[in-house]
Amino acid sequence: MQDSICSLFGIRYPIFQGGMAWVANASLAGAVSEAGGLGIIAAANAPAGYVREEIHKLRGMTGKPFGVNIMLMSPYADEVAELVADEKVPVVTTGAGLPTKYMKKWIEAGIKVVPVVPSTGVARMVERAGACAVVAEGGESGGHIGELNTMALVPQVVDAVSIPVIAAGGIGDGRGVAAAFMLGAKGVQLGTRFLVAKECTIHRNYKNKVLAAKDIDTIVSGRRLGHPVRSLKNSFSRQFLKNEYDNTMTLEEMEAFGAGALRRAAVEGDEKNGCFMAGQISGLIKKEQTCAEIIEEIFAEAEKLLGSRIQ
Amino acid sequence: MKSNDTLERVANMIAEFRDIDAAAITGETTFEDLGFDSLDTVELVMAFEDKFGISIEVNQDLKTIGDVVDMIDKLVE
Numbered sequence: 094m095q096d097s098i099c100s101l102f103g104i105r106y107p108i109f110q111g112g113m114a115w116v117a118n119a120s121l122a123g124a125v126s127e128a129g130g131l132g133i134i135a136a137a138n139a140p141a142g143y144v145r146e147e148i149h150k151l152r153g154m155t156g157k158p159f160g161v162n163i164m165l166m167s168p169y170a171d172e173v174a175e176l177v178a179d180e181k182v183p184v185v186t187t188g189a190g191l192p193t194k195y196m197k198k199w200i201e202a203g204i205k206v207v208p209v210v211p212s213t214g215v216a217r218m219v220e221r222a223g224a225c226a227v228v229a230e231g232g233e234s235g236g237h238i239g240e241l242n243t244m245a246l247v248p249q250v251v252d253a254v255s256i257p258v259i260a261a262g263g264i265g266d267g268r269g270v271a272a273a274f275m276l277g278a279k280g281v282q283l284g285t286r287f288l289v290a291k292e293c294t295i296h297r298n299y300k301n302k303v304l305a306a307k308d309i310d311t312i313v314s315g316r317r318l319g320h321p322v323r324s325l326k327n328s329f330s331r332q333f334l335k336n337e338y339d340n341t342m343t344l345e346e347m348e349a350f351g352a353g354a355l356r357r358a359a360v361e362g363d364e365k366n367g368c369f370m371a372g373q374i375s376g377l378i379k380k381e382q383t384c385a386e387i388i389e390e391i392f393a394e395a396e397k398l399l400g401s402r403i404q
Numbered sequence: 405m406k407s408n409d410t411l412e413r414v415a416n417m418i419a420e421f422r423d424i425d426a427a428a429i430t431g432e433t434t435f436e437d438l439g440f441d442s443l444d445t446v447e448l449v450m451a452f453e454d455k456f457g458i459s460i461e462v463n464q465d466l467k468t469i470g471d472v473v474d475m476i477d478k479l480v481e
Contacts, residue, residue: 191446191462214447218462221453240443 097257098280101225102184102205103158105129106388107403108270109207109228109259111284112162112186113236113370114138115359116295119147121384123154124292128385133160133186141172148180158183160207165190178202186228189237191215193222209261209282211239211246213253226257228282233263235285235323235372238313244276251277265374267394274399285372286391291383296362300381302327302369308376318347325369329354333368410473410480417451418469431470456480 098107108130110122114137122132132155134147144161151159161182163173166189174195177185185192185199188209199206200223209228210216216227229250231243239246243262251258260278264270265286273281287293289300302325314333315322324330336342336350351368358367382390396403411431419426424438435445449460452472458479466472 194461194463212443212446214443214450218446218450221459 098226098259101257102131104131106392107259107280108388108392109133109160109186109261109280109282110287110384111234111236111261111282112136112160112164112188113284113288114164115355116288116293117162118294119150119154121287121290121293122147122159123151124290124384125287125388126151126157126159127155128383128388129157130384130388131158131160131184132384133162133184135162135164136167136169136173137164138167138169139173140169141176144173144176145180148182160184160186162186162188162209163192163195164188165192174198177204191218193219196222196224207259210250211241213249216250216254216258220254220256224256226259226280227254228259228261229278230282231260231262232313232321232323233373234261235311235375236370238262238321238323243273247273247276247278263372263374265372265377267391267396267398269374270391270395270403271398274395274403283391285374286378286387287384288371289378289381290387291381295359298362298364299358299367299369302364303371303375303378304381306371306375306378308373311371311373311375315351318344322368322370323372325371325375327367327369328365329368410476411469413455414452414469414473414476417455418448421448421451429469431468431473433469434467435469452476 106129110125110132112133112135114135117135122134125132136144161177165187178198184205186207192208196206205225207226208219208224209230229247231246232238233243247260257279259280259282260273261282264281264283270281288303306325310326311323312326312330313321313323314330317337354368357363358369415426415429449462453460456476
């Protein structure tokens with residue numbers, strides 16, 4: 094049963110590491126892949142040149158399978174879509190839109206396509222277009238989020254498609270993994286937990302914020318702009334929400350205010366003006382470990398709970 | 405298939421989908437007019453695919469109901 098994700102992707106543990114912008118570079122993704130999961134490089138808003146570099150770096154670190162996440166709202170989406178076919182990247186995940194227009198090309202290049210989906214409708218649409226699996230991601234997750242939460246979304250997507258479903262959003266330990274399997278998922282994707290992995294190269298301040306966070310410390314902003322984002326509360330998030338709802342800024346001004354905020358968090362550790370994207374499960378995360386330690390720990394716990402092997 | 409037939413069938417499907425008056429739907433009506441967000445649009449397009457037995461590419465060219473009707477007519481020929 095759980096074998097399907099492992100044999101489909103050639104990985105030891107059915108776990109993907111989320112393609113987080115400014116976070117998921119070769120250092121993190123390579124370590125996850127080497128540890129037996131599927132490491133994913135985030136293309137985010139970066140041009141194809143950056144993504145190509147990270148792919149080559151990762152291939153220098155490990156021969157194991159890996160993926161690239163394409164953020165479909167990126168101005169460089171077209172060129173990165175070309176690049177992954179060119180580089181014959183084994184797995185492509187996608188977010189923030191419908192990937193269907195690129196899928197024929199990717200599938201012809203032998204790429205396994207796994208779109209992140211916010212609804213059963215999108216899941217069914219990408220299944221028709223040849224997706225080999227989907228990531229059903231609930232709003233507990235950090236970064237850009239959909240409407241539904243994991244508990245409600247996952248079983249409905251599982252019922253809607255016949256391809257395997259990977260659950261994401263709010264999973265931070267073996268209990269979450271076990272719960273995901275109970276809901277019918279065949280694998281999991283984690284993001285927040287990997288923020289504090291030793292091989293994750295984000296700024297120390299970002300890691301400290303995640304480690305210090307309580308359950309109530311994340312907030313969603315950007316709903317009014319149509320692009321809800323979950324991040325750790327700070328003066329930036331408070332100001333953003335104020336601007337969003339007191340009607341003093343235009344949509345363009347809001348976008349400009351938000352631009353660069355994630356980079357300020359991840360690269361500069363700017364506590365006041367950075368946007369520290371993270372999921373609701375942040376409050377559970379207290380330890381800095383290697384990717385291998387994280388993966389082995391959560392699956393040992395999940396297997397104990399489920400009373401069976403997940404490999 | 406005649407364009408008017410298609411428009412009528414599409415309007416009736418939308419009317420069922422969203423409890424809207426089918427007579428109020430014309431070729432110029434946009435998805436936005438109907439209060440559809442991007443996820444609603446995906447659901448609707450899939451319903452059209454099933455009903456007409458075709459495959460529709462959801463992209464920015466699909467703005468009005470007229471666009472959908474044209475696309476369906478082209479694909480069903």
